[in-house]
Amino acid sequence: MCGIVAYLGEREAQPILLEGLFRLEYRGYDSSGMAIINGKGLQSLKKKGRIQFLEEALQSAPLPGKIGISHTRWATHGGPSDENAHPHRDQSGKLALVHNGVIENYHSLRTRFLAQGHTFISETDTEVLAHLVGEHYQQIPSSDLNRLENALKAALKEVNGTYGVAVIHEDHPNLFVGARRGSPLVLAIGEKEHFLTSDVSAIISHTQKVVYLNDYDVVSVQNGQFSISSLTKPHAGYEITEVDLADAKAEMGAFPHFMLKEIFEQPQSILNAFRGRLDTEEYAAKLGGLNMTPQELLEIHRIKILGCGTALHSAMVGEYLIESLAQIPVETDFASEFRYRNCPMDRRTLVFVVSQSGETADTLAALREARRKGFRALGICNRVGSTIARESDGGVYMHAGPEIGVAATKSFTSQVMIFTLLALNLGRMRFLSASQGKEIIQAIEKIPSQVEQILKLSDSIKLIADKYKNYRSMLFLGRQYQKAVAMEGALKMKEISYIHAEAYPSAELKHGVIALIDEETPTVFLCPKDSVYEKNMSNLQEVKARKGKVIAIATEGDLEIAKFADDVIYVPATLEPLMPLLTVIPLQLLSYHTAVLLGRDVDKPRNLAKSVTVE
Ligand code: F6R
Numbered sequence: 295m296c297g298i299v300a301y302l303g304e305r306e307a308q309p310i311l312l313e314g315l316f317r318l319e320y321r322g323y324d325s326s327g328m329a330i331i332n333g334k335g336l337q338s339l340k341k342k343g344r345i346q347f348l349e350e351a352l353q354s355a356p357l358p359g360k361i362g363i364s365h366t367r368w369a370t371h372g373g374p375s376d377e378n379a380h381p382h383r384d385q386s387g388k389l390a391l392v393h394n395g396v397i398e399n400y401h402s403l404r405t406r407f408l409a410q411g412h413t414f415i416s417e418t419d420t421e422v423l424a425h426l427v428g429e430h431y432q433q434i435p436s437s438d439l440n441r442l443e444n445a446l447k448a449a450l451k452e453v454n455g456t457y458g459v460a461v462i463h464e465d466h467p468n469l470f471v472g473a474r475r476g477s478p479l480v481l482a483i484g485e486k487e488h489f490l491t492s493d494v495s496a497i498i499s500h501t502q503k504v505v506y507l508n509d510y511d512v513v514s515v516q517n518g519q520f521s522i523s524s525l526t527k528p529h530a531g532y533e534i535t536e537v538d539l540a541d542a543k544a545e546m547g548a549f550p551h552f553m554l555k556e557i558f559e560q561p562q563s564i565l566n567a568f569r570g571r572l573d574t575e576e577y578a579a580k581l582g583g584l585n586m587t588p589q590e591l592l593e594i595h596r597i598k599i600l601g602c603g604t605a606l607h608s609a610m611v612g613e614y615l616i617e618s619l620a621q622i623p624v625e626t627d628f629a630s631e632f633r634y635r636n637c638p639m640d641r642r643t644l645v646f647v648v649s650q651s652g653e654t655a656d657t658l659a660a661l662r663e664a665r666r667k668g669f670r671a672l673g674i675c676n677r678v679g680s681t682i683a684r685e686s687d688g689g690v691y692m693h694a695g696p697e698i699g700v701a702a703t704k705s706f707t708s709q710v711m712i713f714t715l716l717a718l719n720l721g722r723m724r725f726l727s728a729s730q731g732k733e734i735i736q737a738i739e740k741i742p743s744q745v746e747q748i749l750k751l752s753d754s755i756k757l758i759a760d761k762y763k764n765y766r767s768m769l770f771l772g773r774q775y776q777k778a779v780a781m782e783g784a785l786k787m788k789e790i791s792y793i794h795a796e797a798y799p800s801a802e803l804k805h806g807v808i809a810l811i812d813e814e815t816p817t818v819f820l821c822p823k824d825s826v827y828e829k830n831m832s833n834l835q836e837v838k839a840r841k842g843k844v845i846a847i848a849t850e851g852d853l854e855i856a857k858f859a860d861d862v863i864y865v866p867a868t869l870e871p872l873m874p875l876l877t878v879i880p881l882q883l884l885s886y887h888t889a890v891l892l893g894r895d896v897d898k899p900r901n902l903a904k905s906v907t908v909e
Contacts, residue, residue: 295907296394297321297366299496300460300470302515303487307362308352314496315345315366320698320904322368325379329390329462332359336390336464340379361467363460365392368903372417382421384428385412388464391427393420394492395456395477396908426452427461443471443514447525460490473512477907478653478681481505481513481520488515495696498542505532506679535679544696551896553699557882558749561742563704566693567711568738577731578722579715584672585688592723595642597622600629600660604702604785605648605709610778611874612713618871620720629660645671650697650705651905652680661686674712676705699897700904701790703882706782707875714738714872737869744866748879751863755880758845758861759887762816770797772820773830779874780820783881790889790899800833816843820877823849824870834858847877
């Protein structure tokens, strides 16, 4: 959420910053801006709307210079406008700052500054922070060699909230400083040049050497050297990491949207999630990153899985998987609820947090809360080196490659695959027999080619999307494992097509939701041949009896369902616990095609941003 790119080196900053912003556009896209220091002092340009507008403005008014900061915004305080776009300046106009996060006490600070005669041009909390850093800068003697860094530190000690910031000052044309608390920030080290960014994908074409900053780290880059200190205590040292290109570089290739590309990547991303992790001798799974001995795994009494949005839906599939295969009680919760709840927890509870980005503010806070209370908390993340991956006690990487489309797709199936492996492993340590383990492994191995097969239905799913695209409301129903898939399908439909969609366990229908059914409210029915097939079919009949239109997701060979549903999308047969990996694919395609047919901006739906780093 919001993207920052800063540069200092021997090359022109503008093209580097602009390229970085385009790569970070998925993090926020309501306005963008850039500030650069050159012979004329500090110059900046800010534009409401997509980064393309900033690019166009820079063509007629370029910003030459070898040091600069830039930002792509997802609005928190103050709507999208040129004025509210970052960078913001201090009262002197000589200092510029970009910020990702929220300054919670900005209102009282702003009131204080207004009383002192400061003027503000925006409604943002960030401009207040710029004034605060500027005020401290004025108070520090010019003889202080670390004047800007110390001003930033002093200012940050006065603020409540979260931040990833980068600051430059006209009087220091060879210096940028930055800091983080709660919002990701990475220092990247090139040949005679340095970058600061919220996401390595912004700078990966220039260097792969990075330092992932931790909360309260303050970084200063000056004359080709960098230093990292802590806001609160002596610094514990830092590690320079080499980023794997495959983990960070994302190109759209021949696909019209990242979302479609990522949907089509699933045969590979699912394979990546289980490759090298299947134990075909013991019929179990090898998950070394858990950092737990077999004895410790055996001692688990309960499991709690926390996440947000799609990650929580995959957790819900995980709940059914682990309970059914390993007979361990599992609870899932919204990370945003868990962090403020005081729920009683068995001491032998193992906590999992699930996050594609590894930076979601609520999930990170839930992880910290669980660890503060002394629970072992493991992460299931995609982004290598992300804050959640670094702060958890261990975990499993998805290896899905970058997910850029704001609507999560391949991360869902990777997460479900990891839960399958986990359930298999925990199950084999308990009651699951070798032959059951073998059956699961054989089914897992078939999943990538089965997904491939479903993807071939894309054009026919587009025809179905065309038929239903003008309805204003839809229902998604499913039972057992398919309940979470229905929730995921409804979320996809809402977020990219803006069609209202609700999901329920099919049998809940008659407890209220059935009132919504009429000819104008189609239902997507997840009805594969599983243990609740007959029950589900009865629920389907209840919809048909009320003239509701039905799109069924069914198992190949099920001719019966075609007699009742208006449209059927068939998926290949697999074991019931693995079925979500298949049934979710048509739902992703259905929402994708619906959104495209409605002319929506699929990769950048309104009001949303990838990686929600504010609370
Ligand atoms: C939905 C979507 C969001 C994310 C959620 C968690 O398509 O993308 O609901 O799933 O914001 O994000 P991560 O997994 O990065 O923690």
